[in-house]
Amino acid sequence: MPSNHKLAADLLAKAKKLNQEDPLASFKSEFLLPQNVIYVDGNSLGPLSKAAKNRAVEVVEQQWGNSLISSWNVHDWINLPTTVGNKIAKLIGAAPNTVICCDSISVNLFKLLSAALLLSAKQAADDKTDARTLILSQKDNFPTDLYMVQGLGQLLNSGTQTKLELMSVDSKDITRSIEEHGHRIAVLMLTHVNFRNGDIHDLQALTELAHAKGILVLWDLAHSAGVLPLALEECEVDFAVGCTYKYLNGGPGAPGFAYVAERLLPDLQQPLSGWLGHKKPFDFEHDYEKAAGIEQLLCGTPSIISMSVLDAALDMFETISVSDLRAKSIALNDFFQSCVEQINASYSPSDSPLVLACNEQAQMRGSQISYKHPHAYAICQALISEGVISDFRSPDILRIGFSPLFLHFTDMLNAALILTSIVRTKRYTQPQFLIKNKVT
Amino acid sequence: MPSNHKLAADLLAKAKKLNQEDPLASFKSEFLLPQNVIYVDGNSLGPLSKAAKNRAVEVVEQQWGNSLISSWNVHDWINLPTTVGNKIAKLIGAAPNTVICCDSISVNLFKLLSAALLLSAKQAADDKTDARTLILSQKDNFPTDLYMVQGLGQLLNSGTQTKLELMSVDSKDITRSIEEHGHRIAVLMLTHVNFRNGDIHDLQALTELAHAKGILVLWDLAHSAGVLPLALEECEVDFAVGCTYKYLNGGPGAPGFAYVAERLLPDLQQPLSGWLGHKKPFDFEHDYEKAAGIEQLLCGTPSIISMSVLDAALDMFETISVSDLRAKSIALNDFFQSCVEQINASYSPSDSPLVLACNEQAQMRGSQISYKHPHAYAICQALISEGVISDFRSPDILRIGFSPLFLHFTDMLNAALILTSIVRTKRYTQPQFLIKNKVT
Numbered sequence: 001m002p003s004n005h006k007l008a009a010d011l012l013a014k015a016k017k018l019n020q021e022d023p024l025a026s027f028k029s030e031f032l033l034p035q036n037v038i039y040v041d042g043n044s045l046g047p048l049s050k051a052a053k054n055r056a057v058e059v060v061e062q063q064w065g066n067s068l069i070s071s072w073n074v075h076d077w078i079n080l081p082t083t084v085g086n087k088i089a090k091l092i093g094a095a096p097n098t099v100i101c102c103d104s105i106s107v108n109l110f111k112l113l114s115a116a117l118l119l120s121a122k123q124a125a126d127d128k129t130d131a132r133t134l135i136l137s138q139k140d141n142f143p144t145d146l147y148m149v150q151g152l153g154q155l156l157n158s159g160t161q162t163k164l165e166l167m168s169v170d171s172k173d174i175t176r177s178i179e180e181h182g183h184r185i186a187v188l189m190l191t192h193v194n195f196r197n198g199d200i201h202d203l204q205a206l207t208e209l210a211h212a213k214g215i216l217v218l219w220d221l222a223h224s225a226g227v228l229p230l231a232l233e234e235c236e237v238d239f240a241v242g243c244t245y246k247y248l249n250g251g252p253g254a255p256g257f258a259y260v261a262e263r264l265l266p267d268l269q270q271p272l273s274g275w276l277g278h279k280k281p282f283d284f285e286h287d288y289e290k291a292a293g294i295e296q297l298l299c300g301t302p303s304i305i306s307m308s309v310l311d312a313a314l315d316m317f318e319t320i321s322v323s324d325l326r327a328k329s330i331a332l333n334d335f336f337q338s339c340v341e342q343i344n345a346s347y348s349p350s351d352s353p354l355v356l357a358c359n360e361q362a363q364m365r366g367s368q369i370s371y372k373h374p375h376a377y378a379i380c381q382a383l384i385s386e387g388v389i390s391d392f393r394s395p396d397i398l399r400i401g402f403s404p405l406f407l408h409f410t411d412m413l414n415a416a417l418i419l420t421s422i423v424r425t426k427r428y429t430q431p432q433f434l435i436k437n438k439v440t
Numbered sequence: 441m442p443s444n445h446k447l448a449a450d451l452l453a454k455a456k457k458l459n460q461e462d463p464l465a466s467f468k469s470e471f472l473l474p475q476n477v478i479y480v481d482g483n484s485l486g487p488l489s490k491a492a493k494n495r496a497v498e499v500v501e502q503q504w505g506n507s508l509i510s511s512w513n514v515h516d517w518i519n520l521p522t523t524v525g526n527k528i529a530k531l532i533g534a535a536p537n538t539v540i541c542c543d544s545i546s547v548n549l550f551k552l553l554s555a556a557l558l559l560s561a562k563q564a565a566d567d568k569t570d571a572r573t574l575i576l577s578q579k580d581n582f583p584t585d586l587y588m589v590q591g592l593g594q595l596l597n598s599g600t601q602t603k604l605e606l607m608s609v610d611s612k613d614i615t616r617s618i619e620e621h622g623h624r625i626a627v628l629m630l631t632h633v634n635f636r637n638g639d640i641h642d643l644q645a646l647t648e649l650a651h652a653k654g655i656l657v658l659w660d661l662a663h664s665a666g667v668l669p670l671a672l673e674e675c676e677v678d679f680a681v682g683c684t685y686k687y688l689n690g691g692p693g694a695p696g697f698a699y700v701a702e703r704l705l706p707d708l709q710q711p712l713s714g715w716l717g718h719k720k721p722f723d724f725e726h727d728y729e730k731a732a733g734i735e736q737l738l739c740g741t742p743s744i745i746s747m748s749v750l751d752a753a754l755d756m757f758e759t760i761s762v763s764d765l766r767a768k769s770i771a772l773n774d775f776f777q778s779c780v781e782q783i784n785a786s787y788s789p790s791d792s793p794l795v796l797a798c799n800e801q802a803q804m805r806g807s808q809i810s811y812k813h814p815h816a817y818a819i820c821q822a823l824i825s826e827g828v829i830s831d832f833r834s835p836d837i838l839r840i841g842f843s844p845l846f847l848h849f850t851d852m853l854n855a856a857l858i859l860t861s862i863v864r865t866k867r868y869t870q871p872q873f874l875i876k877n878k879v880t
Binding site for chain 1: 505517693723743744824829
């Protein structure tokens with residue numbers, strides 16, 4: 001159709017212009033992306049960078065292979081959790097030495113939830129008030145966050161009078177729940193950017209509201225770190241956790257991070273008190289005495305190979321401001337949405353039954369767009385087969401992620417053309433796309 | 441001195457003969473050890489193998505780099521924890537699907553300690569008896585094990601009537617403590633091979649004794665896995681944890697493993713209930729429902745790069761029996777000790793103030809020998825400077841580890857010659873060896 005050719009040509013011209021104006025465009029060449037792939041799943045697993053690849057070889061062959069055990073000193077493995085933590089701190093507006101890299105995001109969540117509960121119990125005892133027994137969260141939080149509260153509750157509730165309870169409410173009811181039940185809530189635990197629809201919580205306002213009710217806050221930054229500007233210190237956030245294999249491109253299952261406000265470190269007690277969190281780990285003392293600083297969150301020996309690769313991946317962020325990343329992320333997000341809408345508008349409406357499952361404004365959502373479709377799974381598989389790697393989130397969400405470091409605006413146009421064409425032609429109905437045998 | 445030359449020649453002939461008779465001698469060539477190094481610290485960090493090096497390149501460049509997110513399916517990352525767990529199961533006498541690889545040994549210890557306590561509490565409730573509140577361990581257990589009990593205790597004891605207590609006793613008093621306090625002990629938690637002196641507990645006898653008193657047992661196999669024959673299933677061990685960066689050569693900070701007896705899996709509850717331990721992780725349900733099998737011990741996303749490297753390192757064990765490893769380990773241990781003793785005997789006694797800090801019989805200790813010396817730290821540094829990489833354990837222990845896969849008997853002789861010479865000539869008194877500025 002001529003009108004469609006004209007539209008495609010116009011959009012291509014626009015995409016090229018946006019590429020030219022993009023100050024981050026050249027970073028794509030720092031990544032080792034496969035040929036003929038548009039990778040819009042960096043929000044699930046960030047891709048390999050040249051720096052990460054080189055470091056993998058170095059840490060395995062040079063450090064482990066040649067320097068062996070002495071690498072703990074000569075290659076400073078022992079300080080890697082704080083070295084990496086400090087690189088992340090800069091990206092989330094945290095003070096130096098308040099972020100540490102270790103374990104997984106789930107394990108770190110357990111440490112900080114427990115620590116928050118202990119602090120809250122101490123405060124209640126000091127104030128001679130009843131212990132607070134609720135953890136307030138959101139029904140559609142990422143499940144692991146809810147599961148960790150449930151697991152901690154089962155442990156704590158065995159044989160004790162005080163029952164720890166998860167209170168999970170709809171997003172719209174969070175403020176009201178704080179207002180109504182504030183005196184019973186120990187911790188407000190939320191994910192800053194929702195994994196399904198990309199909704200962004202007002203971190204500052206909710207933190208302030210919670211604090212006014214004596215509630216500690218714990219933010220999950222899995223979908224924020226490295227792509228949304230954050231000011232943890234300025235907002236007086238108490239605790240945060242995050243993961244490093246999404247926008248930080250740290251590699252599959254790269255270790256998580258944990259943040260604790262400096263003012264809370266002296267009185268903090270976390271139950272996963274392994275030897276590396278000890279004040280003097282190599283004195284091998286009988287009794288645990290926690291390290292004074294953020295190192296108190298360390299537990300066992302960290303996965304050095306994975307953490308080294310992450311360390312190298314983070315170096316790319318040294319010269320980039322998170323505001324620039326956010327600006328480009330919004331622009332990519334907006335341009336993709338606009339391409340999809342314009343292409344669909346040039347066909348009959350019945351050909352494009354993709355329903356937006358997120359806020360309509362790119363600047364109001366995280367670095368992703370979500371569509372609802374009864375065949376979202378099959379559409380996602382069809383997209384992958386045509387080189388557009390996106391992901392599916394049960395039950396019916398197609399999620400497209402916008403990593404500003406390696407995506408160009410022309411990638412957005414091409415992804416939009418392929419997506420709309422797959423939906424329009426129903427190519428996703430081919431049998432190989434319909435069988436749901438994949439795990440992610 | 442002629443007598444010393446004669447002795448050295450005799451010992452060399454003996455070492456060469458032992459090398460020739462060694463069925464495992466050829467495995468040394470599977471490792472990428474640096475030139476001119478005798479590595480007797482494989483019990484702290486096993487060295488790099490060719491297989492591990494190749495896999496590191498493959499997992500980073502091919503799997504992550506090229507297959508990106510789809511590697512969870514196409515390279516079966518999702519099943520890596522059970523794949524690796526099953527390889528370890530064979531080495532520790534565990535049934536298939538009772539071992540999983542994940543997190544660190546310390547984190548796994550916390551999961552299993554908590555799970556054991558919950559089981560014990562349930563049993564007490566069923567029996568209408570008092571809950572058992574003691575964890576029995578050993579004073580000189582590896583500190584992290586004791587610290588984890590202390591951390592769990594702090595968490596559980598906040599606001600509850602039942603106080604969890606660590607009871608740590610001398611090794612010689614373990615049996616008596618079980619006899620005397622058995623009805624109050626929930627869990628017996630011991631490390632099979634002591635990290636300082638290599639003492640080996642009678643795993644079977646202690647497990648039986650504990651069970652007779654209704655006590656659950658949790659064994660730490662950090663210094664046993666891959667070098668001492670174990671029969672967890674046959675001995676009806678309840679729980680075990682272990683690490684993979686020592687004799688299993690999995691790489692620095694490679695993930696730990698956890699074992700649970702099959703009979704305990706149905707009723708087990710562990711508090712670190714992250715999404716990957718869920719029955720259907722990718723259904724993203726609101727409530728945690730644990731997986732039926734050993735996967736219930738999974739928590740967050742595993743460090744795939746580190747775990748893949750470990751997976752490759754384990755393949756070397758496919759064709760080797762642990763009995764053969766143990767036989768060679770004893771032979772190396774014995775030959776090293778005998779070389780040191782014979783060399784020292786050829787000099788005046790005052791020249792060799794190294795005191796054996798372990799059982800005198802190689803077959804009665806783990807795959808290591810320990811010496812006590814007021815300058816153990818400086819001796820260790822001097823050894824390293826002369827190419828013999830051993831380690832120091834505070835306050836005064838020099839530890840030499842015997843990894844049967846890559847050490848030859850000639851290495852043992854050379855290490856013994858260098859060690860005795862350093863002590864005899866007091867070369868360790870050079871200033872650079874005396875300053876204690878190293879962390880490991």
